[in-house]
Every structure is written in structure tokens, then in C-alpha cells.
Amino acid sequence: MKESIFKRLFKIIIITAVGAVVATIFFCSFTVKQYFLSVNMNEIKQEINTLAIKFVENGASLNGIVESDLMKSAIIQCYDKSRNEISSEYNHESFTDETINEALDPYIGTVLKGNSVKGVTKLYGVGDDVVLVGEPIKQDGKIIGAMFFIKIAYQLTSSLKGFYIVLGVSMILSLISIIIPLYIFIKRMIKPLDNMTSATIDMAKGKFSTRIEQYKEDEIGELTSAFNYLASKLQENDEQAKLLEQTRRDYIANISHELKTPVASIRAIGETLNDDIFLERIDRKKYYSMILRESMRLELLIEDMLELSRLQSGNVALEKSFVSIEEIIHQVVDEFEVRADDLDINFNASNNLKDIPMLVTNKNRIIQVLVILLDNAFKFTEAEGNVNIEVEEEEEFVRVSVCDNGHGIDKSDMPFIFDRFYKVDKAHSSIGTGIGLSIAYEIMKHLDENIYVKSEIGKGSKFIFTIKKACVLKHSI
Numbered sequence: 001m002k003e004s005i006f007k008r009l010f011k012i013i014i015i016t017a018v019g020a021v022v023a024t025i026f027f028c029s030f031t032v033k034q035y036f037l038s039v040n041m042n043e044i045k046q047e048i049n050t051l052a053i054k055f056v057e058n059g060a061s062l063n064g065i066v067e068s069d070l071m072k073s074a075i076i077q078c079y080d081k082s083r084n085e086i087s088s089e090y091n092h093e094s095f096t097d098e099t100i101n102e103a104l105d106p107y108i109g110t111v112l113k114g115n116s117v118k119g120v121t122k123l124y125g126v127g128d129d130v131v132l133v134g135e136p137i138k139q140d141g142k143i144i145g146a147m148f149f150i151k152i153a154y155q156l157t158s159s160l161k162g163f164y165i166v167l168g169v170s171m172i173l174s175l176i177s178i179i180i181p182l183y184i185f186i187k188r189m190i191k192p193l194d195n196m197t198s199a200t201i202d203m204a205k206g207k208f209s210t211r212i213e214q215y216k217e218d219e220i221g222e223l224t225s226a227f228n229y230l231a232s233k234l235q236e237n238d239e240q241a242k243l244l245e246q247t248r249r250d251y252i253a254n255i256s257h258e259l260k261t262p263v264a265s266i267r268a269i270g271e272t273l274n275d276d277i278f279l280e281r282i283d284r285k286k287y288y289s290m291i292l293r294e295s296m297r298l299e300l301l302i303e304d305m306l307e308l309s310r311l312q313s314g315n316v317a318l319e320k321s322f323v324s325i326e327e328i329i330h331q332v333v334d335e336f337e338v339r340a341d342d343l344d345i346n347f348n349a350s351n352n353l354k355d356i357p358m359l360v361t362n363k364n365r366i367i368q369v370l371v372i373l374l375d376n377a378f379k380f381t382e383a384e385g386n387v388n389i390e391v392e393e394e395e396e397f398v399r400v401s402v403c404d405n406g407h408g409i410d411k412s413d414m415p416f417i418f419d420r421f422y423k424v425d426k427a428h429s430s431i432g433t434g435i436g437l438s439i440a441y442e443i444m445k446h447l448d449e450n451i452y453v454k455s456e457i458g459k460g461s462k463f464i465f466t467i468k469k470a471c472v473l474k475h476s477i
Contacts, residue, residue: 010183021171052147055147075148076150131151269290347388370389397467398469399465401463407458410457447467449466
């Protein structure tokens with residue numbers, strides 16, 4: 001199993017922190033030790049100078065003049081100008097006169113020349129570091145010998161043990177006080193990444209509604225925001241894909257339903273004619289008329305489907321020109337007046353058409369939309385009912401309305417009224433393909449105009465679309 005980024009990051013920080021603490025302890029210990037020894041050696045040097053004076057006064061003997069504890073616990077060795085040992089004072093069982101003399105031999109000549117020797121070093125035959133101080137012995141300003149002080153270094157630094165303990169404990173406590181907040185901080189910082197990992201797995205399973213809570217406005221916050229944006233887009237695409245799939249199924253179902261009726265009728269009549277049953281000439285003519293009618297219905301359905309497909313694919317270019325709304329309305333009214341008389345429906349158009357200025361649109365397509373809307377209005381309006389075309393002038397456009405006082409449209413059907421194959425008649429028993437309003441909607445969309453509907457059950461419907469004025473187009477150019 002792979003180690004989590006939190007564990008790896010925390011491990012790196014712990015190792016770094018511990019390394020820093022160890023380095024700090026080592027550096028502080030070394031620095032303090034060197035400082036402590038330096039201070040002690042200055043003190044020892046003063047003690048040696050005093051002891052050298054007493055040594056001369058005591059007849060070149062150390063007996064009875066080594067008084068301080070610092071001197072008593074050390075090795076003190078004296079030599080004359082001939083490098084001969086003249087007196088010594090030590091109580092260290094590990095050393096002998098021979099060992100001490102061999103160890104000091106390199107330094108005796110230096111001190112007899114009047115130079116001081118001071119430092120922490122290793123002496124021949126002595127395993128541990130020692131503090132070595134050497135001073136010349138003078139009498140009447142002349143050098144008569146050399147005095148050496150030797151002491152094992154740890155004997156001087158043993159008093160620092162308490163300091164080392166305090167330093168170590170302090171650094172450990174400091175390390176703990178740093179690690180705990182770091183642990184909490186890193187845990188909180190990594191949490192969004194853990195959440196993002198879980199959310200990614202959920203999204204891979206198709207749960208595109210997954211979102212991550214955004215904690216801060218930092219880099220991780222921006223990453224979280226980008227992830228949520230991606231999730232929302234994937235959710236939208238998923239919903240659109242589902243809607244598209246449902247639309248495809250509905251489309252196939254509606255096509256099948258619409259094609260089924262004329263095909264079934266043609267087949268039934270064909271089977272009847274194919275039988276050897278004797279038919280009167282009148283019956284045969286009736287069957288042929290039925291075949292012709294159903295074939296025309298099938299042809300109309302196919303033409304409407306192709307027209308809608310062309311419009312929705314965006315392959316239709318609708319050229320605009322200056323047109324007169326009066327001319328369009330009169331042409332449509334002339335076409336539907338006969339039908340209105342046959343159905344006994346009152347059909348009227350606005351009488352203010354001469355006052356409407358020139359418009360910019362596609363004349364044939366506007367006529368097509370009006371024909372679709374009027375065909376719908378006549379279909380759902382009963383005898384003695386009213387169908388009217390109203391034209392209202394606005395500041396930037398003209399509003400054209402096709403009104404009827406037919407059955408009306410239920411509120412639940414309003415959002416789908418321009419969908420292809422959608423019929424208010426759920427049984428699909430009414431005449432028509434259910435594509436007309438979809439074609440009208442696509443035409444107005446391609447003309448960059450609006451089309452919408454207002455309706456109320458029992459009071460009729462009002463389909464409205466807009467056409468921009470010519471002056472508005474010139475002003476925008």
C-alpha cells in the first residue's frame with residue numbers, strides 16, 4: 001500500500017526538525033564547552049603565574065604552595081633551563097613521571113624561550129583530551145625554568161553536565177511544541193486533497209453531484225474551486241447527455257407513433273384490395289382516396305421532419321430584407337378566409353397595418369410561422385369561435401400575435417409546447433404532426449427574434465412573436 005502524502009510530508013518534517021535539534025545541541029555544546037575551557041584556561045594561566053612566583057620564593061619547590069582546588073586536582077610539572085625536572089605535583093594514578101616528561105618534551109623548549117603554551121590538546125601517552133598551560137618561571141626578570149599545568153578536559157567540563165541536560169530537555173520540549181502544531185496544520189492542509197481523492201473516485205463512479213467544501217482562498221482553495229467547477233460541468237454534461245438520450249428515445253417513439261397510423265391505414269387498405277373480394281367501383285374509389293390521403297399525410301410528416309432537421313442543424317441560411325407587415329398579413333388572411341368560412345369561425349386582422357413601418361426579416365419564413373400558428377388556432381377553436389391576428393408597434397420591434405378563444409393550454413404543458421412531436425392531446429388523436437410549433441420556434445430563433453405563448457384553460461391561447469424594425473437595424477449598424 002502506498003504511503004500517503006500526509007505521512008511522507010510529516011516524516012520529512014520530523015526528520016528535518018530532529019536533525020536541526022541535534023545539530024543545534026551539538027553546536028551549542030561545542031561552543032559552550034570551548035568558551036568554558038577558554039575562560040578556565042585564562043584563570044589557570046593567572047594561577048600558574050602566581051604559583052611560579054611562589055615557586056621561586058619557596059626555593060624551587062611546590063610543597064605547600066599548591067593551595068587552590070583547581071591546582072590540587074591537576075598535574076603540575078616544573079623544569080629548569082637544562083630541561084631537567086626540578087619539582088612536580090600530581091595525584092593521577094594513570095600517569096608516571098616518564099609519561100609526563102615524554103608528553104611535555106615538545107613544549108618545554110617553547111616555554112623556556114619565554115613563550116606561553118595554552119590549549120586543549122592530546123598529549124603523547126594520554127588518551128583523553130587535556131587542558132595544557134605552560135608558563136616560564138622568572139627570577140629577577142630572567143627565565144630560570146618552565147612550569148606546566150595538565151588536567152583532563154572532562155574534569156573541567158564536568159560541571160557543564162547540568163547545562164547539557166537542560167539544553168537537551170529544552171530542545172526536546174521545543175521540538176514537541178513545534179511538531180504538534182505542524183501535525184494539526186498539515187492535517188488540515190492535506191484534508192482537502194484527501195477529500196478531492198475521494199470525490200474523484202465518486203465521480204469516476206458517476207456521482208457528478210459530488211462537491212468539496214472550500215476552506216480557504218489559497219492555492220488549495222483555488223484547486224478545490226476548480227475541481228467543483230469541473231464537477232458542475234461534468235454534471236451538466238451528464239444531465240444533458242441523459243436528456244439527449246431521453247429526447248432521442250422520445251423522438252423515435254413519436255416518429256414511430258406518427259408513422260404508424262398512415263402506414264397501418266395504407267397496409268389495411270392494400271390488404272383489402274389485394275383480396276379477391278369483389279368490390280364495387282364506389283368502394284374502390286373510396287379506398288383509393290384513403291390511400292391518397294394517408295400517403296399525403298405521410299409525405300407531410302416526412303417534409304416537416306426534414307425541415308425541422310435542417311433548421312436544428314444550422315445549415316439553413318435565412319436572408320433578411322425590407323418587408324411590409326401589411327402585405328404579409330393580407331396574403332395570409334386571403335389564404336385562411338375560406339377555411340374560416342367553412343369552419344364558421346370569426347377571423348379578423350388588425351386594421352392599423354398601414355401605420356406600421358418597414359421591417360427587416362425573411363418574408364417567406366414569417367408567412368410560414370403565421371400559417372403554422374393560424375393552423376393551430378383553427379384546429380383548436382370550435383364553431384362560432386374567434387381567431388384574430390394582432391399587430392402592435394413597440395419602440396424597437398413589432399409584436400405579432402395570433403389569438404384564439406379555443407380550449408387553451410394547461411400550465412403543465414406550457415414549458416414543452418415548442419418541443420417536437422409534443423401534443424397537448426396526450427392521446428395524439430388530434431390532426432397534425434406535432435412538429436409545426438417546433439419549426440416555428442426554430443425559424444424565429446434563426447431570425448434572432450422571440451416567440452412565446454400565453455394561455456389559460458377555457459379562455460384560449462395567444463402565440464406572440466417579434467420582428468425588428470428597419471430603423472433599429474440601421475441604427476445598430
